[in-house]
Amino acid sequence: MITFTDTYYTRVLKTLKDVIHNEFSENKAYVYINDEFKEFKGVSIRLFLNDSTLVERLNNGDVYEVSIEISYYLNYPESNTSNDKEDVIEKLLVGTDRLQQLLFTNRNYTSGSDRHFFNGTIDNIVVNSKTSDETNIDNLQVSRLNFTCQVAMNLT
Numbered sequence: 001m002i003t004f005t006d007t008y009y010t011r012v013l014k015t016l017k018d019v020i021h022n023e024f025s026e027n028k029a030y031v032y033i034n035d036e037f038k039e040f041k042g043v044s045i046r047l048f049l050n051d052s053t054l055v056e057r058l059n060n061g062d063v064y065e066v067s068i069e070i071s072y073y074l075n076y077p078e079s080n081t082s083n084d085k086e087d088v089i090e091k092l093l094v095g096t097d098r099l100q101q102l103l104f105t106n107r108n109y110t111s112g113s114d115r116h117f118f119n120g121t122i123d124n125i126v127v128n129s130k131t132s133d134e135t136n137i138d139n140l141q142v143s144r145l146n147f148t149c150q151v152a153m154n155l156t
Contacts, residue, residue, distance in 0.1 A: 007153050009033075011116040012066055013047055015109055016147070020045055020070075023102050027095075037133050039075065039140075043095065046071040050146070061154040066117070067146060070103075072096050074141040088141060096125060096143040103147055120149035 005011070013033050021031040029043040037046065050067040074092050100122050107120035123146040134140055 005153075007064075007151050008049055008052065008066065011114075012068065012149065012151060013049060015111075015116045016047055016068065016070075016103075019106050019109070020047075020099065020102065023098070024095075037071070037073075037131065039137055040073070041075050044073045044075070045099070046073070055150060061152055064151050064153055065148060066151055067123075067148050070099065070145045070147055072099055072143045072145070075137065076139055076141075088139075092127070092141045092143060096127070096145070099145060100125070103145070107149070115152065117149040117151050120147060122146065123148050 017031050017033055021029070024031065024043065024045065027043045029045055030040045031045045031047070032038065033047050035048050038044070046069075048069050050069050052064045052066045054062060055065045056063040072092070072095055074088060074095070076088055103120060103122060108118045109116040109120070125143060125145050127143045128141060129144065130140070130142055134142060
C-alpha cells in the first residue's frame with residue numbers, strides 16, 4: 001500500500017481557496033473549486049486546475065509545475081449611467097489587483113513542516129474575455145488570472 005498525499009486538491013486548490021476566502025470574506029465573496037461557472041450575485045471566485053507538467057525528476061521525488069485558472073467575477077445589477085459602469089469596472093480591477101497581491105504574498109506556502117507549493121507567479125491576467133456559459137449573464141464582469149506554482153510530489 002502506498003503512502004498517499006493529495007497534492008492537487010488539498011495542498012494546492014484547497015489551500016488557495018482558504019487563503020482567498022480569508023482575504024475576501026468581508027466582501028462575502030463565494031470562493032469555489034469547479035471547472036464550470038456558477039452564477040452568484042456580487043463577488044465570486046472560481047479556481048480550477050489547468051494542467052501539471054513535470055519540471056524535475058529527483059532521486060527522492062518529482063517537482064511539478066501546476067497551472068491554476070482563477071476567475072474573479074462581479075455580478076451586479078445593470079448600471080444606467082457611465083459613472084455606475086465606471087464604478088463596476090473600478091471594483092473589478094481593484095479586486096483583481098488585490099487578488100494578484102494576495103497570491104504574490106503567498107507565492108511560497110508552508111503550513112507547519114508541510115510545504116504546499118512554492119515559486120507561485122501570475123503569468124497573465126485577462127479582463128472580460130467570457131466563456132460561452134458566461135456570455136449570457138447580463139452585467140457579469142470577469143477577470144482571469146493564471147497562477148503557476150511548483151509542488152514537490154512523491155517524496156521519499
